[in-house]
Amino acid sequence: MTLLKDLENNKGAVSSALGKLLAEKVLKGNNEILKEAIQLVSCENKNVRAGAAKIIEKVAEKKPELVAPSLKKLLPSLCSPEPQTRWMIINAFGLTAKLNPLVAVKAFDKAKEFLSQNSGTCLWDRTICYLGYLGALSTRQAREVFPVLEKALKNIPNQSKTVLDGFIRMADVLDEAMKKKALSYANEYSNSAKSSVKSSAKKLAKKLK
Numbered sequence: 001m002t003l004l005k006d007l008e009n010n011k012g013a014v015s016s017a018l019g020k021l022l023a024e025k026v027l028k029g030n031n032e033i034l035k036e037a038i039q040l041v042s043c044e045n046k047n048v049r050a051g052a053a054k055i056i057e058k059v060a061e062k063k064p065e066l067v068a069p070s071l072k073k074l075l076p077s078l079c080s081p082e083p084q085t086r087w088m089i090i091n092a093f094g095l096t097a098k099l100n101p102l103v104a105v106k107a108f109d110k111a112k113e114f115l116s117q118n119s120g121t122c123l124w125d126r127t128i129c130y131l132g133y134l135g136a137l138s139t140r141q142a143r144e145v146f147p148v149l150e151k152a153l154k155n156i157p158n159q160s161k162t163v164l165d166g167f168i169r170m171a172d173v174l175d176e177a178m179k180k181k182a183l184s185y186a187n188e189y190s191n192s193a194k195s196s197v198k199s200s201a202k203k204l205a206k207k208l209k
Helices: 002-008 010-027 031-040 046-062 064-079 083-096 103-117 120-137 139-155 157-173 175-189 197-206
Strands: none
Touching: 002 010, 002 031, 010 046, 010 083, 031 046, 031 064, 046 064, 046 083, 064 083, 064 103, 064 175, 083 103, 103 120, 103 139, 120 139, 120 157, 120 197, 139 157, 139 175, 157 175, 157 197, 175 197
């Protein structure tokens, strides 16, 4: 694999920059890089896993249709030891959920696990993003996701904006009971001292009216 050597010695910001560069090549038509990244995200080398995950995440942001068919292959990487690989892959699951819902939902239990642990800000954030995308798939799915996001709102207060954004994403499929609860949260956070939280709360309120 041509990617293996490139990714082995890359760490931190350098690895992230390389991942973004390689993702751009995929977006310009080099699908072989993506195929290799999907295989390498389960590599024994931490640097390789994280670098491959960055490629996958960045491609999913711009062209989720390229990543969606491979979600099943990516499931094992949600158990990677390092949080950065897990947060990039759970984010990719969210970004592609609409295109491959049957497999995207298989990350739901892992998402609940991540939120119940001291996973760190980035993994919490991307996990909540994933849940917002998952809940937006249908009213039935929203009923599964909504209480998980409510719990996160209570237990991880520094992620309140991301949770509110998740409710915004799900707004069109919420039933009346969930809408009532979501509106109460919008009102509660509309006076937040954090401008970003206040802004999301107001957007949610507007979306639900």
